[in-house]
Amino acid sequence: MNRLVAIVFLLAITVPGVLLISGHSPPTSDAPTDEVVVSPTMADVLDATWFDSVDAMVERRIPMLDVAVAVDSRVSRTVFADSPNPEVTIGAEGWLFDNESLDRACLSGQYFAAIGDEMRRADAVAAAAGIEFLYWVAPDKAAVVSDELSGGRSACTKANVAALDEHLTSAAVSLLPAFADHADPDTLFYRTDTHWNDSGGLVASRQIIERLAPGLWDEHAVVYGSRSYDTDLSRLISDAKTEVVTAASVVFDGIPLISVDGSSADPMGDMSRSVRSFEFPDGPAIEGQTVVAYDSFGLPQVDDLAPYFASSTFVYTPHFDEDEAAAVVGSADRLLWGRVQRKFIGGDLELPVSSWLVEAFVDRLDPVRIDSAELTRIEMDPSIEIYLVVRDLRSDGDHVFPPSGTIFDDKSRVHALRVRGDLEFGFDPDHFEVERVDIPVQES
Amino acid sequence: MVFTSPTFLFLFLPAVLLGSFVIPSRWRNGWLLLSSLIFYFWGSGVLVLLLVVSTITDFSLGRVVARASEQGNERRKRAAISGSVLVNLGLLGYFKYANFLVEQLNSVGRDLGIGEIAWTSVTLPIGISFYTFQTMSYTLDLARGRATPLDRIVDFGLYVSFFPQLVAGPIVRYHEISEQIVERRVAMDGFSAGAGRFMVGLSKKVIVADQVAVIADRAFAVDAVALTSTDAWLGILAYTIQIYFDFSGYSDMAIGLGQMFGFTFPENFRRPYSAVSITDFWRRWHITLSNWFRDYLFIPLGGSRVEPRRVYANLMAVFVITGLWHGANWTFVVWGLFHGVLLLAERVLDQRWVEGDAPSFVPIRRAGTFFLVVIGWVFFRATDIGHAFSYLRAMFGGVRAEQAADPLLTVGNTPLVVLALALLTLGVSGRWVTGPRAVEMLERGAPPLRVASALALVTAFSYALILVISGTFSPFLYFQF
Numbered sequence: 001m002n003r004l005v006a007i008v009f010l011l012a013i014t015v016p017g018v019l020l021i022s023g024h025s026p027p028t029s030d031a032p033t034d035e036v037v038v039s040p041t042m043a044d045v046l047d048a049t050w051f052d053s054v055d056a057m058v059e060r061r062i063p064m065l066d067v068a069v070a071v072d073s074r075v076s077r078t079v080f081a082d083s084p085n086p087e088v089t090i091g092a093e094g095w096l097f098d099n100e101s102l103d104r105a106c107l108s109g110q111y112f113a114a115i116g117d118e119m120r121r122a123d124a125v126a127a128a129a130g131i132e133f134l135y136w137v138a139p140d141k142a143a144v145v146s147d148e149l150s151g152g153r154s155a156c157t158k159a160n161v162a163a164l165d166e167h168l169t170s171a172a173v174s175l176l177p178a179f180a181d182h183a184d185p186d187t188l189f190y191r192t193d194t195h196w197n198d199s200g201g202l203v204a205s206r207q208i209i210e211r212l213a214p215g216l217w218d219e220h221a222v223v224y225g226s227r228s229y230d231t232d233l234s235r236l237i238s239d240a241k242t243e244v245v246t247a248a249s250v251v252f253d254g255i256p257l258i259s260v261d262g263s264s265a266d267p268m269g270d271m272s273r274s275v276r277s278f279e280f281p282d283g284p285a286i287e288g289q290t291v292v293a294y295d296s297f298g299l300p301q302v303d304d305l306a307p308y309f310a311s312s313t314f315v316y317t318p319h320f321d322e323d324e325a326a327a328v329v330g331s332a333d334r335l336l337w338g339r340v341q342r343k344f345i346g347g348d349l350e351l352p353v354s355s356w357l358v359e360a361f362v363d364r365l366d367p368v369r370i371d372s373a374e375l376t377r378i379e380m381d382p383s384i385e386i387y388l389v390v391r392d393l394r395s396d397g398d399h400v401f402p403p404s405g406t407i408f409d410d411k412s413r414v415h416a417l418r419v420r421g422d423l424e425f426g427f428d429p430d431h432f433e434v435e436r437v438d439i440p441v442q443e444s
Numbered sequence: 445m446v447f448t449s450p451t452f453l454f455l456f457l458p459a460v461l462l463g464s465f466v467i468p469s470r471w472r473n474g475w476l477l478l479s480s481l482i483f484y485f486w487g488s489g490v491l492v493l494l495l496v497v498s499t500i501t502d503f504s505l506g507r508v509v510a511r512a513s514e515q516g517n518e519r520r521k522r523a524a525i526s527g528s529v530l531v532n533l534g535l536l537g538y539f540k541y542a543n544f545l546v547e548q549l550n551s552v553g554r555d556l557g558i559g560e561i562a563w564t565s566v567t568l569p570i571g572i573s574f575y576t577f578q579t580m581s582y583t584l585d586l587a588r589g590r591a592t593p594l595d596r597i598v599d600f601g602l603y604v605s606f607f608p609q610l611v612a613g614p615i616v617r618y619h620e621i622s623e624q625i626v627e628r629r630v631a632m633d634g635f636s637a638g639a640g641r642f643m644v645g646l647s648k649k650v651i652v653a654d655q656v657a658v659i660a661d662r663a664f665a666v667d668a669v670a671l672t673s674t675d676a677w678l679g680i681l682a683y684t685i686q687i688y689f690d691f692s693g694y695s696d697m698a699i700g701l702g703q704m705f706g707f708t709f710p711e712n713f714r715r716p717y718s719a720v721s722i723t724d725f726w727r728r729w730h731i732t733l734s735n736w737f738r739d740y741l742f743i744p745l746g747g748s749r750v751e752p753r754r755v756y757a758n759l760m761a762v763f764v765i766t767g768l769w770h771g772a773n774w775t776f777v778v779w780g781l782f783h784g785v786l787l788l789a790e791r792v793l794d795q796r797w798v799e800g801d802a803p804s805f806v807p808i809r810r811a812g813t814f815f816l817v818v819i820g821w822v823f824f825r826a827t828d829i830g831h832a833f834s835y836l837r838a839m840f841g842g843v844r845a846e847q848a849a850d851p852l853l854t855v856g857n858t859p860l861v862v863l864a865l866a867l868l869t870l871g872v873s874g875r876w877v878t879g880p881r882a883v884e885m886l887e888r889g890a891p892p893l894r895v896a897s898a899l900a901l902v903t904a905f906s907y908a909l910i911l912v913i914s915g916t917f918s919p920f921l922y923f924q925f
Contacts, residue, residue: 001894006636008902009643010458012909017454051486058451059915068913075907082857086658089854099854105670153853 019063073238085236091147096233098194101140101342103156109163115344116167121354123171128439129361132288132334134211135353136173137164138196138204138297140341141189144179161341173211178203192241193231194296198248201300205250208336209308216284216308223251249303252283257303275328277313278306285310288333293317293325297340305336326360335360367437445486447697448650448912456483457701460607464705465630473602473625476705483607484570491569494535495605501531502579503600509586510593521587528583532576540573542566544772571611573769577736579604582618584740590619599625608701612694614712614732617739621707628706638703640901645696647904650911653690655862656682662851664825668834670849673842676835678852682859683825684818685866688717691730710735717817717870720809722786725817733769737762756791760784770824775832779823786816814870 019025076084083090089097119135126133142154143161165176179185179200188200196204202222209217227247234241251257260277290312292298292305302314315328329335337353358365370378445452460479467475485492505528512521543565550560582603585591594600603625609616663671663679671679695712702709712732719725726734745758760781767780819836826832842848889897 001898002636002640003632005643005898005901006632006639009639009905012905013453014458016450016913017458020454055445055449055451058455059449062450062454062913065913068910071910072914075910076858080856080858080861082861086854086856089856102854104666104851104853105849156850 016063020058020061024063025061069238077237077239083237085238088233088236089153090237093147094191095145095147096192096231096237097142097154098140098233101142101157101194101340102153103160103342103345106156106159107163107345109167112160112163112167115164116169118354119169119172122357123169124439125354125357125361125365126171126335128437129357129364131332131361131364133171133337133357134173134208134335135171135337135339136175136204136208137161137168137344138295138338138340139176139179141194141196143341144185144200145189146186157341160345164341164344173208175204175207178207187246190229190231190243190245192234192243193229194233196297196300197229197243197245198227198300199246201298202248202304204338205301205304208305212334213284213286213308216286218250218252218284221250221252221307222248222304224248248300250305250307252280252307255282257306274316275313276302277311278309279311280307281310283307283310286334289313289331290334290336291315291329291332292336292338293329294338295340295343298338301338326356329360330363365437365439445483447694448646450913451486452483453909453912461704473596474598476606477598477602480602480605480607480610484605484610487611488570491567494539494569494572495575498532498535498576498579499601499604500597502528502582502604503594503597505531506583506586506593506600509583513587513589525583525587528580532580536572536576539566539569541768541772574613574615575604575610577615577733578618581615581736581740585618585622591622594622594625606702606707608698608705608707609709612691612698613730614695614698614709615736616709616732617736620710624707630704630706634703634706638700638705641700641703642697643700643901643905643908645693645698645700646912647901647908648689648693648696650693650908651904652862652866653686653693654911655859656689656866657686658682658855658859659852659863660686660825662855664827664831664835666849666851668831668838669843670847671835671838671842671851672845672848673839675848675850675852676838676842678860678863680818680822680825680835680839681867682863684717684821685863687821687824688713689866717814718810719813719817720806721790721813722783722816723790725813726783726787733766737766741765756788759788759791763787774829775823775826778829778832779820782820782823 073084076082077090081090083096087099089099089102091097122135123133139161140157142157147154161176165172165174168174179188182188182203187197188203189196206217225247226244228242228244230240230242249257257278257280260279284307286309288310290309292302292312292314294301294314294316295318298314299316306312306314313328313332315325317325335357445456447453456479460476463475463479464472481492481495484495505524508524509521509528512518512524543563546561546563550563553560582600586593594603603616603618603621604610659682660679663675663682668676692713699709699711710732712730714728714731716725716729719728742758742762745761746754747758748755750758763780763784764777765780767776767778767783770776770779822835822839823829823832826835
């Protein structure tokens with residue numbers, strides 16, 4: 001018996017390697033991974049990362065990878081009634097949840113007050129730059145749909161988004177009531193995807209337009225159809241599904257929405273396009289240049305919102321770094337900024353938003369030159385928090401350092417923006433042109 | 445490279461096995477040495493040079509020791525032994541403890557306002573605690589006349605760096621393997637037993653240890669003051685299972701690989717959680733480390749033949765050093781002290797506990813020992829002493845559920861089911877669950893039992909490979925020690 005087992009062992013360790021070496025690997029595109037693997041060559045053998053490259057290549061190109069993932073998935077689901085992927089929680093009746101969206105603790109009011117303070121600073125920067133600023137928090141699926149998840153696993157997600165809603169500033173468009181009051185909230189999210197679907201996006205878009213121009217939203221302009229959508233969470237548990245849901249978009253006078261460069265408005269069809277500009281003078285036309293900075297939750301909203309603006313640019317920020325996004329946003333008369341709940345509460349919100357807005361609108365803030373005595377006074381004033389906009393004279397690019405402070409050592413131009421908080425660092429004004437803008441922040 | 449990586453399993457191991465069977469026996473050690481150096485270089489790069497330095501030093505000093513012994517030159521012999529100990533402990537001290545020492549000095553310096561030592565952090569070479577102990581055992585065994593020196597540095601290099609036990613043991617004392625290095629026979633039976641043992645080890649590591657690790661990692665990642673008592677207990681029980689299945693699984697794989705190449709490595713575990721006393725526990729847990737300290741530290745200090753007070757002091761010293769051997773952190777020192785104090789208490793209270801054969805109260809003593817071992821693991825796993833004590837407070841108090849962080853919120857069913865099943869195995873007879881016994885059953889059990897064992901082993905191994913390929917495994921715990 002021992003020998004039979006040994007033969008199984010030898011076959012099990014030999015066959016995959018032989019197949020790999022002889023080129024019998026699954027095509028990269030079929031491998032259930034999200035990275036393209038470049039096979040290392042012997043020419044790079046002296047490179048310190050060569051061995052890592054070999055490991056990565058073997059891990060991703062090993063024959064039967066797709067079979068192993070499928071079997072692992074099946075065993076987890078059928079034997080353990082569990083998710084095979086630690087990033088995904090399986091709920092009742094086929095609902096899947098992204099674990100990142102399930103909050104592990106119900107957070108304190110102090111935590112949300114800090115987020116509120118940051119949004120107040122952002123409001124102040126936008127006001128100083130003379131732009132209209134609105135933002136919204138897209139509630140996570142676990143905070144909305146009726147599946148309560150066993151063990152109260154969605155309780156803190158619900159509690160946290162409600163607490164957050166109470167601490168946001170007047171620039172926030174509160175979406176929670178509309179979702180909570182919806183007759184059938186389960187229809188607003190994909191069952192096996194992280195995101196809300198077109199119907200959920202439509203609820204949010206309606207609230208946003210109503211807030212910008214009360215009474216402007218036209219229910220008759222909404223055109224319904226159907227959409228097939230390959231869902232993300234189902235793929236993560238190796239049980240790929242395509243959901244067919246109601247598609248919704250806003251169409252005025254039968255005129256389809258076409259971007260300035262002639263491409264389709266449907267961002268779901270081409271997610272690689274990070275910036276889309278629209279001109280729609282014949283619609284209800286909210287005037288001015290509107291920039292909408294959105295994340296993946298905003299994808300289905302593009303064709304709901306764009307027809308309401310005379311001129312609009314939609315920036316899909318996950319594809320952008322902060323500098324690039326700031327450059328696009330800088331020309332806006334109106335900035336609409338949407339993020340999913342977990343990005344606010346999970347700690348990786350693109351915060352401080354205020355410093356990002358400083359970078360975007362620095363040329364509109366009209367800073368004034370100050371001398372070292374004035375700088376010293378600012379530094380000593382505990383009520384002033386400083387943002388540094390450091391202009392690299394060689395590249396002429398701006399870099400914003402948030403209030404936590406960053407050491408810099410190049411000749412640069414500095415704006416000191418009065419916000420609030422503690423001054424944490426100093427710098428020598430002899431080597432910089434120092435300017436400041438005094439931005440009062442509304443007390444909470 | 446780790447045993448659970450696809451590169452090792454599907455490329456490296458088949459290639460080394462093939463080579464060792466087709467290469468003439470006189471070159472076989474050279475082939476295995478070359479393979480072992482590649483194995484180490486793969487994960488550690490130029491740090492392989494330390495291994496080479498340690499090897500060359502002890503090979504040379506071993507010759508000096510042997511010659512001095514022949515000539516009766518005690519002074520020269522002691523000098524050579526001192527050289528070996530200094531070089532190896534010097535390497536270990538610098539690469540493993542220098543960061544910790546500087547950190548402590550800087551902490552004192554800051555408190556006293558006398559500044560800090562400028563210091564660039566030293567990278568810890570993988571397995572240095574294991575291979576330095578092996579190289580020292582060579583010169584020490586030669587000095588004691590327990591073995592004869594090797595003539596070829598290739599043979600000695602293989603003893604030090606043989607890949608199955610290079611990075612996480614078992615720590616093989618030279619006299620245990622000296623003859624096998626020079627001459628050994630690879631038989632089909634040995635190979636088959638080794639393959640079975642490796643399959644058992646891989647399954648323990650991948651199916652059990654890595655699954656329950658999720659629970660332990662999450663429980664120890666949050667601030668312990670926000671843990672409920674239930675979560676804290678689940679976390680430490682998961683770690684208790686994880687560290688045993690991880691480390692003993694690795695040892696099974698190492699021993700199995702050794703058998704495949706014709707070596708017989710010493711056992712490292714003997715159902716440690718069945719121990720009826722702490723003394724008994726240390727006869728069952730990391731046996732090769734205990735044996736090393738017994739032979740090369742405790743006995744030279746006088747062993748049990750000196751007056752009781754001296755024995756107690758020696759035991760405490762051995763346990764503090766054992767703790768520190770596991771890592772440069774006060775938590776390991778406290779863990780060692782904890783076990784040392786318990787062991788002394790047993791010796792003082794009742795000698796029968798030490799022997800582990802007191803006839804009565806076995807289930808209670810087993811449960812009590814297990815409880816104390818679990819408490820000890822809190823210090824072993826915590827990030828610092830403060831964390832350990834706040835975790836213990838959580839275990840015996842904890843916050844109410846509505847005030848708590850919920851680190852196990854999304855942990856899923858699998859780790860909890862595996863943890864429950866693994867805990868159940870602690871109550872099962874040793875002949876069913878220990879690595880060597882399980883493999884023996886394939887050959888010597890009743891026919892239906894043999895078939896059932898083979899099917900269970902093949903099924904577990906197949907599932908382990910599926911998990912390896914699909915990428916749900918973690919690095920071995922003991923690599924950090």
